[in-house]
Amino acid sequence: MTRVAVVGATGYAGVELVRLLVRHPEAELALVTSDSHAGIQLSRVYPHLTGIADFELQAFDPDRVAEEANVAFLALPAGLSSTMVPSLRERGVRVIDLGGDFRIPGPLFREWYKKDPPSEAVREEAVYGLTEWNRERVAGASFVSNPGCYPTAALLGLLPAVRNRGVEADGLIIDAKSGVTGAGRGVNLGNHFAEVAENFKAYKVAEHQHTPEIEYHLAAFGQGSARVSFTAHLLPMGRGILVTAYGTLTGEWREWTTERVWEVYQDAYRQEPFVRVRPAGQWPQTKEVRGTNLCDIGLTVERRTGRMIVVSVIDNLVKGAAGQAVQNLNVMMGWPETMGLDLVPMYP
Numbered sequence: 001m002t003r004v005a006v007v008g009a010t011g012y013a014g015v016e017l018v019r020l021l022v023r024h025p026e027a028e029l030a031l032v033t034s035d036s037h038a039g040i041q042l043s044r045v046y047p048h049l050t051g052i053a054d055f056e057l058q059a060f061d062p063d064r065v066a067e068e069a070n071v072a073f074l075a076l077p078a079g080l081s082s083t084m085v086p087s088l089r090e091r092g093v094r095v096i097d098l099g100g101d102f103r104i105p106g107p108l109f110r111e112w113y114k115k116d117p118p119s120e121a122v123r124e125e126a127v128y129g130l131t132e133w134n135r136e137r138v139a140g141a142s143f144v145s146n147p148g149c150y151p152t153a154a155l156l157g158l159l160p161a162v163r164n165r166g167v168e169a170d171g172l173i174i175d176a177k178s179g180v181t182g183a184g185r186g187v188n189l190g191n192h193f194a195e196v197a198e199n200f201k202a203y204k205v206a207e208h209q210h211t212p213e214i215e216y217h218l219a220a221f222g223q224g225s226a227r228v229s230f231t232a233h234l235l236p237m238g239r240g241i242l243v244t245a246y247g248t249l250t251g252e253w254r255e256w257t258t259e260r261v262w263e264v265y266q267d268a269y270r271q272e273p274f275v276r277v278r279p280a281g282q283w284p285q286t287k288e289v290r291g292t293n294l295c296d297i298g299l300t301v302e303r304r305t306g307r308m309i310v311v312s313v314i315d316n317l318v319k320g321a322a323g324q325a326v327q328n329l330n331v332m333m334g335w336p337e338t339m340g341l342d343l344v345p346m347y348p
């Protein structure tokens with residue numbers, strides 16, 4: 001068994017990691033940490049874990065993490081892992097960081113997150129954990145930077161077309177909707193029931209911090225440059241993200257049918273255990289992936305406008321956070337990629 005720690009176990013991403021790790025056949029959950037709940041049992045904070053994960057929460061201490069665990073998952077507010085990661089790496093702990101600190105170069109992090117970035121030398125050690133597109137590098141990694149929730153859905157939906165030069169990567173439009181757990185467990189008026197229920201709103205328009213992450217990795221994996229208009233919206237539901245992306249067809253793709261484009265997507269994802277390309281005309285829904293590490297994709301060519309429309313859905317806490325992090329753990333450790341993630345969607 002490999003001993004693992006969850007740093008920030010009381011947050012929504014952290015507690016989802018706990019859910020997956022307590023049933024993982026090769027990982028043993030050895031340590032859970034919290035800032036404001038240190039000394040209290042995790043099952044006091046989350047009574048649904050009574051008898052399942054009654055660990056006492058510890059304050060973060062890198063020596064303690066290194067004593068107890070070989071791998072640490074960090075699920076902390078942006079900016080904290082920039083200082084914590086080096087202290088763990090120095091002690092030989094492998095790290096999977098779920099925050100935004102290491103996903104983009106420092107100057108972009110400073111500009112969009114308005115926080116001090118980590119040192120560029122440490123950031124360059126981080127392997128971006130979009131598993132389906134970076135599996136070989138994740139396999140040899142000791143430090144993985146897990147993608148953001150919106151970027152996961154957007155990149156998986158768009159990369160087959162961008163990589164194959166089927167759509168113009170400059171000028172993509174990405175329209176995204178999330179459930180409220182995407183904002184974490186912290187109390188925030190914008191996520192108050194009375195503000196969210198029977199309501200629907202766009203937020204952080206033209207200034208969402210996931211915009212540079214989407215552009216940077218579309219360019220890197222797509223082997224070109226990318227400019228996107230990304231708009232996030234808040235839905236009155238707990239879990240789930242649905243992304244609708246619009247791209248102008250280029251080159252020979254301008255003449256292609258939906259079926260031809262669909263074949264390119266099938267080729268890209270046929271071997272992937274967690275990506276399902278839906279038959280033409282079938283549009284994925286958030287509930288169809290709820291509680292799982294799946295990303296479902298539907299697409300069409302819109303002949304009238306010369307555009308392609310792609311819809312992708314994930315569970316933000318699983319494929320968008322904890323599930324993809326466990327998928328990366330499996331790849332890092334050389335275990336079967338689906339280990340501990342063989343989950344059936346909770347429907348209805």
Ligand SMILES: NC(=O)C1=CN([C@@H]2O[C@H](COP(=O)(O)OP(=O)(O)OC[C@H]3O[C@@H](n4cnc5c(N)ncnc54)[C@H](OP(=O)(O)O)[C@@H]3O)[C@@H](O)[C@H]2O)C=CC1
Pocket residue numbers: 007008009010011012013014033034035036037038060074075076077078080098099100147148149181182183184185186316317320321
């Ligand atoms: N929610 C989501 O859908 C997704 C989240 N993520 C990422 O995961 C990370 C966590 O997000 P989420 O779970 O939503 O956030 P939450 O606000 O729900 O949780 C934050 C966690 O960090 C801990 N924490 C806060 N401040 C400190 C501190 N100073 N020192 C140590 N621990 C601290 C909290 O512990 P306590 O309150 O007990 O002190 C809590 O466990 C973020 O970086 C986010 O970007 C990524 C993809 C999706």
Ligand SMILES: CC(=O)N[C@@H](CCC(=O)OP(=O)(O)O)C(=O)O
Pocket residue numbers: 078098099100148149178179180181182183184209210232234
């Ligand atoms: C619904 C909601 O508010 N979602 C959050 C998701 C952010 C997140 O997960 O933070 P990172 O930037 O560290 O990835 C948001 O849009 O800001």
